[in-house]
Amino acid sequence: MLNLKRITASLLLVAALVISPLSLADDAAKGLEIAKERKARDAGWGSSESDTLMVLRDAQGNESVRAIRAKALEVKGDGDKSLTVFDQPADVKGTAFLSFSHIEDADEQWLYLPAIKRVKRISSNNKSGPFMSSEFAYEDMSSFELAKYKFNYLRDEKLNGLDCFVVEATPTDRFSGYTKIISWIDKQHYRVMKNEFYDRKKALLKTMTMSDYQLYLDKYWRPKRLDVINHQTGKSTSLIVKQINFNVDLDDNDFNKNSLKRVR
């Protein structure tokens, strides 16, 4: 009896040792495939302009609203460029934020301060920091690039009735604030429906849910609403896209330090 148990256990152990590296490799490959497909489906959107409200809530439920306008430009072979203008609160009105995402190198960021009419460079090891004191970190806002993560497919799961892949992404940059991000990606359109962010001590930090997806140019799905809740502090932020237009007339010249000063 005892021997039989031991033999079974050994056999199971051997089987596990043989199978697991293979299945681990498979999961990594499948994870990367899903990420690639997600990236591919969103390629070619060109440029966009949007009006967005950012609603911050503290643990008491008090709210504070920020209004921002953003221009974005797709860059072939590198991360995207974006220019964000703050309209509200009033005392930072006209402040503009320029960001170049990169695949390999650290992102570059500049801020234009209208009060002194000067452009200041912002150091990039803050990517884990909060964007405008919200629950969004910079790295949550910058463009999705395959080289920034290692992927691993976890399982299939239904989320709100949608069949989804559940994929784990591990950031490769040591300045990232996360140890992993678990994403629910719908199988039909490869849209991210939900992200769970785990902090440096591998504890669940926050959950981001995307909702109200709209189809633009018959090809590109964009959520009109993103909600992030911080599980540790009880604070939350909602990003509500009021309006977004594609195929606007934008090029590299609209995204440099000089253009920062011109935006109104």
Next chain:
Amino acid sequence: MQKLLQQAVTRYTWSVLLLSLCLIALCGFGASKLYFRGDYKIFFGHSNPQLLAFESMQKTFNKNDNIGIVVAPEDGDVFTAENLTLLWNLTEDAWQIPYSSRVDSITNFQHTQAEQDDLLVEPLVLEPEELDAEKLQHVKQVALNEPVLLKKLISEAGDVAMVNITVQLPDKVDQTAEVQEIVSFTRDLVKKYQNQYPTAQFRLIGVVMMNNGFYEESQKDASSLIPGMFVAIILMLALLLRSVTATLCTLLIIIVSNVTTLGIAGWAGYYLSTATVNVPIIVMTLAVADCVHIASSMLFDMQQGSTKADAIKHSLRLNMKPVFITSITTAIGFLTFNFSDVPPLQDLGNLVALGVVFAWIFSITLFPALLMMLPIKVKPQSNQKNGAMEKFAEWVIKQQKTLLIVMGIVIIGGTALTPLNSVNDIPLEYFDTSLKFRQDNDFMQARLSGMTLIDLELDSERASGVNSPQFLEMAEDFSNWVRSQSELDHLATLTDIFKRLNKNMHGDDDSWYRLPEQQDLAAQYLLMYEMSLPYGLDLNNQLNIDKSAMRMTLTLKNLGSHELTGFEQKIRDWFTTHYPEQKIEMSSVALMFAHIGERNMASMLLGTSVAAILISVLLIFALKDLRLGLISLIPNLAPAGIGFGLWALYNGNINLGLSVVTSMCLGIVVDDTVHFLSKYQYSRRQGNNAEDAIRYAFSSVGRALWITTLVLFVGFMVLTLSAFTLNSYLGLLTAVIILLALVVDFLFLPAFLLLLDKRVYQEGNSHA
């Protein structure tokens, strides 16, 4: 009723046993539902105004519960490559501490400086590898001149540094498990560093450590004091009763009284805490007294040759009334703990009252039933008078005038000293200096900074209001004033950051180290700075979300609760004088304790008065004599008066634990008076004069009072072994007061009766 009971225990012994066992089993099972809760919040009721203010501020800004690792390198210089590398690594590793949301130290301090036209925001020590002589000098120069760091994260002498970890404990009532998780992780981390740096000192401080201290020490109390108490009681009983069976039965009553009480506590959803962990000890002590009276009467009769059944019946008849009255008065004393504002004290009072009632029930049912069943051997003895007590009575009668004067002076003098006591609740001082937690905090205070914090919220009452020049000027004005106060060790204020940014934006020109003078300028500097900060080092702990309010954190030297509330008032007064329109809010754990002490004292004074009135009325009814009832007031109240007078000389600080001592003692010491007076009254009604009645009282209950006083004294002295001053002070003072009560009853009461009670009693009506 009484007859019925006597018959039941002697004739239907088995039924009584079985019934009791069922009751005990039914109740006792609930004890498995009891759990330990160790955190400071248990001391505050749900509607406590300071707790509400504290929680509201914690929700508006982030929570700032913390655990701090204080590091003192042996060479006395933090600014060496080796020691800064230690701090850098420790800071990095500290992010792994469970529930941590923020780690602050001098190495990850976000230093800002102008770099050409840009603002460079960078950790003060980016990489330990870069620490050459020049960089070390730079780090030292910045750290020792930075108001954010100095006397908070680095000592003025540069010899002690701290890594402060802010944790976000989940919003639930019992956080004990989370606190333990944090502490055990942090201790392991520190152990790792201690092995690597054997000469450096590491100390753990902060709110999390305090919560853990409450938990660990109450567990220690439960596991060491209760067995200690058992041993003490067995020894005393064996010595005093000189009967194995009676000792065994008494022990069983003690155990079942406790099991039943704790069981009901479990069913009712009580938890064990710093205070309620003492319930078993106090219930044990009080249960012993009931049994001793019944057992010694029975043993006495048997020595005289009575059969066991007769001896038990007679003992029950003799003791039924006094045991009932003393139990009721004791329960009343404990029930008045409900006047307290402190939930664990209420729990303590209710559970002990419950225990006293059960001890009474079991001592007149189960106890005689057990005695009935088990074999008892008694050596027959002739009825010999106890010589000592009679001699003592004669002496008291002879010296009555002197005793009256001397004791009068002692009582008045002692009571007159009580106002010298002052209410003082400092959570840190609940922990004895023998405890590591206390030593670590004392070290921190001596070498780095005080531990007392006050969070101050300044509300501009409009969105983005903190950026306005008027608001900033007000905040700066206050900062300058408060920094000139001797109580203050450190102030964390956003105005320092505004000034530093303004300087950085002007090419690090020192003459620009001042507040920005326009709202948009301040707002945009702040925005730029906030957008440069990494995860966990943002300003969300100092600013609310719409930037209408800022939170300053004041670190104060260790203050007594009076000084602390005084300082709080001084701050309010400053604002009333200088900025009467400014809306301010202050809160902190230390403030909560400072206020609860005073609130609790006020409500317990009321509770004590109620106890005194209720118990006196009960006594008047029990004795059926108004005059004796009134006379008994002095021996009932005087012991507490003298006790607190002595306390003023010995210590003088009244903490939460001591606030309930008077009510509790009143309920207990009244027992002596009840026994003494009822015997005195019995003798008087037999037609004896006061002197003879006093002789009779001494010879009949003198020895029993000695015994019960001794048991109670030892029982409460066991509590002094606790490392919690809440418990040890309570134990010490109660023990002393119980002893004083005997002194007053033996030396003062007889003389007082001889002076005042000269009337002739009506004969008849003579049940004592």
